[in-house]
Amino acid sequence: MAWNTSSSVFLLLLLVPSTVAAIFTNKTGCGTTKACLFKPNGCDPNLDCTTGVIFYVIGPNKLRVEMVAAALIPSVQQQYVAMAFSHDTVMGSDAVTECTMSDMGPLAGYEPEIFVSFNKGKSNDRIFLNKDEQNVLFSDISSEVADGRLVCHFTQQIIPQIDDKNGMIWPLNRDYYIMAATGSAQPDEVNAHDMNKGSHFYPITSSHRINPAKLTDQEFELPKAHEPPKTSVAPPTVTSQRPRPTTSSSGSVSLILSILSISLVQILNN
Template sequence: MKTLSCFLLLLLCVDIVGSTFVKPTTCGTTKGCYHDCDTSGQCSFVVTWKENGANIDFEIKAVNTLTGDQWMAIGFSHDDKMGDDAVTECVMASGTMLVKNSFNTGRSNSRLTPDPDTGITNIVGSHINNIFQCSYTLQKSGSPQNVDLNSHYFILFGSGPASSAGSIQQHTDNPLASSSIADFQKIEEIFAVEQDFDLVKAHGSLMVIAWIFAVSIGVILPRFYKPMWPKSKLFGEKVWFQLHRGSMMVAFLSTIIGFILIFVFVEDFSELNQSDNLKVAHPIIGVIVTVLVFINPTMAIFRPHPGTKNRPIFNWAHWGVGTLAHILGVVNCFLGVRMGKPNLPEYLIYILAGFVVWQLLFELIMQLHQCFANKKGSDEYELQQSGDVQVRTTQQVVEQNSNLKMFLLGVHVVVVFGFCLAVVIIIVIA
């Protein structure tokens, strides 16, 4: 038992040692410094710089627990957000340290051509005991990035895995930005702040409320619950219709507000020149879904009266547009998990998959129940016509089916609410 306790304590100590390091004494004293160190001087990354004639000497040190090829980089930005930034990246590929110039165009990054090494000298680097270090000299001006280090910039820091060929992949955590602009000719200390993704979280949460919760309830009401509550009214309309309309209004408002919020965040339409096809697809599908969300209620406003010759056309069109919007909306929730802002856990995909399985299973159960109830009602009607006094009345059959369907509806509402709540909580705390 004592041996086991010592072993666990050793593992804990190793983990603590490997998760932070002590802030260098040169930080803010003899070198300019940008970091995320806490009040006790424990850091997960530090960037230092010092003017050296027509150049700036940079050193980056960070905790990186990734195995294999990896990268860390600093970006020079006119604001505190990723987009249109010059980047210098340190890449450990196949045991060799590379330092390259690249550029963020929108939310994507690409190496500068034809020579990403221009203006970079004195490269030294290592990755030992989860500590990734890289130092290099970068000329102040004249680099192919069009960055002039005589000017002032916000500094961005990010890290992630790399390929064996040295190309960088998506960062593992959300990039951090400096709290203020940096003057690379001065010795100063600047703190890192997390980028604000509140609007993105609100966008994602609203879309989950719309397509995982509201629509998943709204679509089953006209399909399976029209015969329910035949003698009851809700605000002058049939109960099923008001519940359906209310669910769809929640979905409509959530989608529109979420759509506006993400436009406010990106301050434009998402860049479509990214190498990741999933990230290209997400905004395109989002626009399509939003258009469909406008089309369906517009059709409903001008719907033909029941019994008229055009009513079947409306019914099929309304169902088709709604179903397509629901499918694309849920698919886009899956794609949104992979967008990287905020950095959502991979297991969220499995929670969404669980919701899809439940929705399909519920609709199958309801379809089988409806077929069984219709057949049973037909059989009992024939028996009644034959004069069998033992058979139950049609009203009794309807009441029994109604009780079961009400129970199933309650279960469905609770389950989809649970899925929705779980996903929203994960998004909010990410």
Template sequence: MELPGLAFAVWMFICFCVSVDGYPNGKVREACASMVPCHGSSPKLSPEHVITVNRTEFKPGDSVEVQLSGPDFEGFFIQARDADDLDSPAVGSFVLVDQRHSQLLKCGHTMNSAVSHTSKAKKKVVKVYWIAPGVAPERVRFLATVVKKYKTFWVKIPGPIVSQPNAPFSTTPSYTSEAVSTSHSISYLTKPFNASGCGNTKFCLRNPSNCDPESASCFFLSFHQEKRSVLIEMSGASEGYLAFALSYDQWMGDDDAYLCINEDHHVSVSTAYLKGRSPPVLDSKNALEDVSWRLADGVLQCSFRRNISLPTFKGRFNMNASYYIFLADGEASEGAAIYKHHRQPLITNGMYDVTGIPQDIGGSRSPRLIKAHGKLYCLALTSSSRSAETRELFSSLLQSRYFLLSFFHLRYIYCWIARSETVKSE
């Protein structure tokens, strides 16, 4: 199948242009389980906002006043969960006090089990009432995700615990924002990494061949196995983002992706999983450790470590298997919006096990869109009765500034031509 580079480009284009818009209207049901906004950034620690309640005990059917307050914030997401299992579904239901700034959402199978904002209007205080269900955990904790501005947010800020009468004392340690947070600490690389060890102690992919990752013109990715983990280094021009993906084929779908995004001179590192043709969702739990980055002399470098096997992290592939490797870069606008490739992604010509024999390889940047355009253009010229209009459409698609989306039109037109010829032959 042609166009693997284009497929990855389309994936990057669609997923980030969709996801980084966030949820300005508060319709955040996609984040019910993780409570993580799809903003492409890592959550902050040490929250500035607090949750308070008007009572510490409840019985089924009781009402508990819940208040979220702090410095001006744009968005919020409030739930109540079993205090001894914060990964469990939301429990109980809420009643609004101010419908102008808050709305009820259904998370899981329970109506009105979460509350969110209605707009980006700034607010300092949100008050709601939680109604205890007929069957409730003995201890319930309130959690809130707060968005101060697009790239500044806190996830699962822990609130007070309310308990049923005579509930046994729990030995579960008290949660802090750091314990609930989905982010690992991030540090700054004190010095740039280089290509030392490529082909000897670590597996490297770079373009041009034998280039120096300290140069902005070098597109670089390396893997170095250290016992049960792999240290990954990625480097390229600092103007936007760098991303790589592990794939079972040279086509979009079911891929394990990693991204380093330069957001106004601050780098965020994220993982994502692409299922089928759907836009990926950033992981609610971060599988990466020892995350570091550096911006200097026009070069973006980021490094991180992950275990070879991550059975508890959905969508993370085992590193000790063979995959095609995609490596892409491009521009990133405000809010980490990734939208434009300067060039086709780099794609390995074969499948590689990065934990196997160290190698130093390159990839292909063939203009696959142009090749596909040429093949289908010739097909339109020679075999379709609708060749004139097809040529015109192909030409306009290729010249369009939104050429990444042309792939879907190309597939449609190819099928249309084939169907026309089938009908003619009959």
């Protein structure tokens, strides 16, 4: 039986698995113009890191963030990778940026979602942003879930040009300890990360404070902090009133003396 050459080529193309260009996480510059946290130490974020975060300045008021994580075992429908900005090395009172993705279940194939949240003690509260605020704070979002790995890249404003939501969204031009974590998520919140310190999925924390705004070899001017629109308050209405006439005490005394003088004169004349 003779093979049709064109059919054979077509069949071979079907049998060869297609490869999609992966989102590459670049370690070049780590320790100089980039801050990098990897677990385990020395791992390759494109291959074998269980958790990894790289961030650096790419332009005026623009911080590029690259997050990676290994898929949880057992697998979950939604998984997050998050980084927290903290004044100390303990979870609590931290500003958080989180990326949530899914590659299974009803949420598979959806675009990654970037959220801001705040650690209140050992709990995490997500902060609501409307669509306009979301688009101002975050841009250039890309992600990939493949081969048991989650990758999420995005750009975040260094000085947020939106309302700070009662002080829960922080400017990123200050010194912070950086924490990175991954765990399962729900549509409205993240679940607790692995609490076993010996686990590969236990969070990592930077050994020293880092100022994200200084991770660049070029200085960029930063804008002023966002100021909420001022609410005009009408001045209080002042009603003018005419003073009531009052009788002067000195005038009364003068009138009495005049009457007495007239009476005395009349008596003397009589």
